[in-house]
Amino acid sequence: MRSQLQIASNLMPDEPGNRPHYRFLPGDLAADIYRGFAGDFHPTPRQQREHLQYIRCFLCGRTCAGTCGKYPEVR
Amino acid sequence: MAINKQVGFGIDFGTTNSVVGVCEGGPTRALLDGDKPNPSVVWYTADGNVTVGRKAKNSLNGYADVPGNTFVNSVKLTLGKGRSFRVAGQPKSAPEVASEIFAFLLHQAKERHSLDVKEGVVTIPVDFDGAARHELRLAAERAGFYVKTFIHEPFAAVVAYCFSHQGTPIEDFEGRNILVFDWGGGTLDITLAAVRSGRMIQVAKADLGHRAGDYFDEKILRLSHHRFLESSNLTLEEAPVGATLKDRYLGRCEAAKLILSDERSSDLDVTSAFRVNGKIYDVTQELTREDFESQVGIDVRDAMSKVDSVIEEARLTPRDVDLVLLIGGSSRIPMVRREIQERFGSRVVYVKNADTIIAEGAARVDYLGMLPVLARALGVRLADGAFYELFPAGTVAKPGVCEKQINFFCTDNRDGEAKLVLVEKYDGREMNERVLGIPVSRDLPHRYNDSERVTVNLSLDEDLILRVFGKGATQERGARAEYHDLLFALDTRGVR
Numbered sequence: 001m002r003s004q005l006q007i008a009s010n011l012m013p014d015e016p017g018n019r020p021h022y023r024f025l026p027g028d029l030a031a032d033i034y035r036g037f038a039g040d041f042h043p044t045p046r047q048q049r050e051h052l053q054y055i056r057c058f059l060c061g062r063t064c065a066g067t068c069g070k071y072p073e074v075r
Numbered sequence: 076m077a078i079n080k081q082v083g084f085g086i087d088f089g090t091t092n093s094v095v096g097v098c099e100g101g102p103t104r105a106l107l108d109g110d111k112p113n114p115s116v117v118w119y120t121a122d123g124n125v126t127v128g129r130k131a132k133n134s135l136n137g138y139a140d141v142p143g144n145t146f147v148n149s150v151k152l153t154l155g156k157g158r159s160f161r162v163a164g165q166p167k168s169a170p171e172v173a174s175e176i177f178a179f180l181l182h183q184a185k186e187r188h189s190l191d192v193k194e195g196v197v198t199i200p201v202d203f204d205g206a207a208r209h210e211l212r213l214a215a216e217r218a219g220f221y222v223k224t225f226i227h228e229p230f231a232a233v234v235a236y237c238f239s240h241q242g243t244p245i246e247d248f249e250g251r252n253i254l255v256f257d258w259g260g261g262t263l264d265i266t267l268a269a270v271r272s273g274r275m276i277q278v279a280k281a282d283l284g285h286r287a288g289d290y291f292d293e294k295i296l297r298l299s300h301h302r303f304l305e306s307s308n309l310t311l312e313e314a315p316v317g318a319t320l321k322d323r324y325l326g327r328c329e330a331a332k333l334i335l336s337d338e339r340s341s342d343l344d345v346t347s348a349f350r351v352n353g354k355i356y357d358v359t360q361e362l363t364r365e366d367f368e369s370q371v372g373i374d375v376r377d378a379m380s381k382v383d384s385v386i387e388e389a390r391l392t393p394r395d396v397d398l399v400l401l402i403g404g405s406s407r408i409p410m411v412r413r414e415i416q417e418r419f420g421s422r423v424v425y426v427k428n429a430d431t432i433i434a435e436g437a438a439r440v441d442y443l444g445m446l447p448v449l450a451r452a453l454g455v456r457l458a459d460g461a462f463y464e465l466f467p468a469g470t471v472a473k474p475g476v477c478e479k480q481i482n483f484f485c486t487d488n489r490d491g492e493a494k495l496v497l498v499e500k501y502d503g504r505e506m507n508e509r510v511l512g513i514p515v516s517r518d519l520p521h522r523y524n525d526s527e528r529v530t531v532n533l534s535l536d537e538d539l540i541l542r543v544f545g546k547g548a549t550q551e552r553g554a555r556a557e558y559h560d561l562l563f564a565l566d567t568r569g570v571r
Contacts, residue, residue, distance in 0.1 A: 007510045009456045009496040011483040011529060013463060020523035024458055024486040033519055046459075 027051035084195030085231065085437020086180065086220070088173070088211065089115055090151045090261025091288060091404065095180050095192060096434030098442035103235060105431035106180075106188050112430045113183070117175045119145040119162045127179035135326050146322055147172050149289055152261050154214070155207030170214040177218035194221040196437040198228040201264045202282045205540040205559040212538060224440075224447060224473070225539055227563070229255035229266035230277060231436030232402050234565065236426065237270070238439050249273070251397040252389075256382065256415060257433075258405035260288035263378055265385050267396070274469065276450045276564040278501075279388040281381040286374045288329070288405045294370040295328040295362065296321070299343055303358050314349040314356065324348065324358075331362050336407040339364050368410050379414050390502075393418050402429040440565065447472040447539065447563035451499035455531075456508070458486040462500055465533060472563055477535035484526040485547070491517045493529045495545055499562070513545035513554045539563065 012024045022030060027043065027050025034041040043051065053065040060068035083098040092112035094105050105112070108129050118131035121143025126134065131146065138144045145162045150172045159166040184190040197215060199208060203225075212222050226234075232255050237248050248270045257264045263283040269276050300316055307314070316324060327345050334341035345358040368375075386393060399419045405411065406429070415423055426432050448471050454464040465479055485493040493513040498505045515527045528548040535541050541561055546553030 006508070007494055007496060008458070010458050010485055010487040010494050011455065011496075012458050012486055014482040014484045014528055018484075021484050021486070021520070021526040022523050024484075025520075025526070026487050029487055029489065029519070033521065 023047075028054035082190070083438045083440070083442025084190075084192050085434050085439070085441055086177070086195060086197045086215075087228065087231070087431075087434035087437065088151060088176065088197060088199075088215075089259060089433075090149045091115060091259060092430065093176055093180060094431050094434035095184055096431065096436070096438035097188075097190065098435070098438035100442065102239065103435035103438050105428070105434050106184050106190070107431070108183070113176075113180065115148070115150065115176055117147045117150065117172050119147075119167075121163060123163065125175055127175055128183075132326075135322055148322065148325075149261055150176070151211075152285060152289075154210040155204055170210045170217065173211065173214035174217035177215050177220055181218060181220060192220065194223055196231075196441040197222045197225055198231045198433050198437050199225045200262045200282070201227050201229065201266060201280045202262065202284075203559075205538060205557050208538040208540065208559070222537075224537070226437060226440055226447060226565070227264070227266065227277065227280075228433045229257045229264050229280075229400075229402075230268060230275070230563075230565070231433045231440065232257065232400055232426070233266075233268045233275060233436070234439050234445075235428075235432045235436030236400055236424075237275070239435075252278070252391060252395055253398045253400065254382070254385070254396050254419075255400045255402065256406060257400075257403045258287055258378065258408075258411065259403035260405070261285060262287050263381070263403075263405070265378075265381055267385050267389050267391075269389075274448070274564050274566050277562045278450075279385045280562065281385045281388075283374070283378055283381055286377070287403075288332075289325075291332060291367075291371050291374070291405065292325045292328040295332060295343075295367065296324050298366065298370055299324075299328065299358060299360055299362070302360060303348075303356075307356055309349070309351055309356075313351050320345075320348060327358075332367065333404075333407075335362065335364050335367050336409065364409065367408075371408065372410065375408070375410050375414060378411070379418070382415075382418065397422060399423045400426055400432075402426050402432055404429075445565050448566050449477070450562040450564040451501040451506075453497065453499055453541075453561070455481075455483075456496040456498050456505065462498065462505060464500070468501070469564070469566065471566075472535055472539060472561075474535060474537055477541075478533070480530065480532045483529045483531060485515050485529055486526060488515045488517060488519070488527055491515060493527070493545065493547060495529075495531060495543070497543070497558070507560070509556070509558055511543055511545060511554055511556045513547055514550050514552065515547035516549040518549075535561075 012018050027047035030047050031051045057064045085096040087094045093115045094112045113128040114132040116131040118126040153169040159168045181192050184192045215222050253268045255266045265281045267279045269278045331341040331343045340363045343360045343362045348358045349356040448469050452468045453466045454462050493515045495511040497509040499507045520526045531545040541558040544555040
């Protein structure tokens with residue numbers, strides 16, 4: 001049976017176009033290092049999205065990415 | 076493409092038979108023993124004599140039981156597995172035994188055909204791994220033969236067929252999909268090849284492990300032995316099949332199997348097979364085609380599902396396959412032919428020179444100086460999901476050309492491992508993912524450009540093995556891996 005899982009790469013070519021490196025850190029790690037994107041750190045849209053996925057939900061207490069159902073529906 | 080020599084040589088080093096192919100520009104030919112290929116059997120006698128080929132095979136029945144004699148069959152299956160054979164009390168490695176076959180082929184070419192065979196192309200099964208390729212090269216070199224390159228056996232068959240058909244091969248076969256179903260003594264190799272822009276490409280491949288002719292012989296032996304025990308009221312302990320009897324018994328099973336390709340039944344006789352309490356027993360049985368098919372039916376069905384999976388992998392249907400080449404001894408089994416015919420109808424070609432087509436294709440490849448090229452682009456999947464191409468499709472697959480060093484940085488080192496994901500790309504699709512974990516520091520970066528650098532070296536060696544070594548800048552030790560399942564194509568542009 002073919003696996004449905006895929007191992008994600010964590011490598012980028014060390015080329016001038018890929019600097020500074022922090023732009024390619026996963027959102028949760030970048031938030032960890034740069035203290036929740038405080039100060040002059042500007043996360044990429046992808047990092048912001050990833051960061052939100054890993055943030056602990058204050059309603060259910062898990063990293064539910066808003067799927068816990070306890071969050072009030074927004075209309 | 077410049078023709079770089081007067082005579083091209085190819086060697087099909089087979090599990091059951093081995094053949095040298097010759098190409099001098101016109102039609103290719105094979106160097107045979109009479110009208111048959113040379114059995115890959117080596118016979119060592121107690122006094123140190125070595126006999127190879129038909130004479131060794133024919134002596135199996137009379138001499139296998141004589142103390143001091145050692146017969147080695149199917150040595151190809153043991154290459155790369157670190158196995159050795161006991162010959163006159165001394166161990167002999169698989170490459171040493173295999174080199175006797177190479178030496179015999181070269182000697183035969185010189186003595187009978189006045190051809191000095193020193194170098195050429197050697198064919199290998201699709202699943203022949205790196206260690207096996209390396210030992211095959213060692214065996215050839217030991218016998219004085221330099222392997223210019225390896226090419227896959229089914230692919231050699233496609234080359235031979237294309238070039239021998241109508242004389243204008245590439246133009247005729249451009250755009251076509253060709254399925255090679257090669258079921259020999261040791262392996263089943265299924266290759267789907269396509270000719271695109273003058274390049275013969277292996278689009279997909281599959282194999283069935285070692286379920287092939289030799290395995291079928293063992294199945295017949297088990298059935299026959301079981302029937303013998305039942306009819307003679309003996310137990311397995313009283314009449315076991317020992318090592319020396321086994322070779323002789325298998326020889327008879329193989330002969331019966333070959334007859335069943337054409338006849339509905341065959342005799343299976345083994346004289347003086349067992350001695351129990353002073354009484355000698357012969358095996359005298361009749362084997363029908365139904366008996367045989369009941370034994371190999373499951374293997375044939377599995378083989379057909381492999382055919383389906385190869386076509387599916389290439390995103391084609393059986394209707395898209397323009398030609399099916401049936402080669403190898405086990406392809407003569409009526410049940411196999413029936414199944415293939417049901418799927419592909421009149422597009423099936425029963426190759427007349429099925430025993431020699433692979434060697435002849437290899438000789439053609441050598442004559443034209445064709446080299447394998449990468450069939451698919453090879454690259455790395457990056458952290459942002461993009462494909463970073465290292466070697467484009469069509470890159471000549473030889474040392475020095477397929478060689479690269481790249482510096483990466485690790486975007487997420489929390490688990491202490493950089494993940495190098497190598498992928499092939501064909502027809503816009505990424506496939507055959509291979510992952511190498513390279514140790515890196517777990518210390519998090521604290522400056523904007525401070526992620527750990529990882530240096531990766533890739534090189535393809537002469538045995539078509541991709542060797543990869545990666546090392547993190549902060550680490551003393553790196554990680555290495557070998558990949559031996561890259562697909563190769565042959566660049567035929569300019570070849571007439």
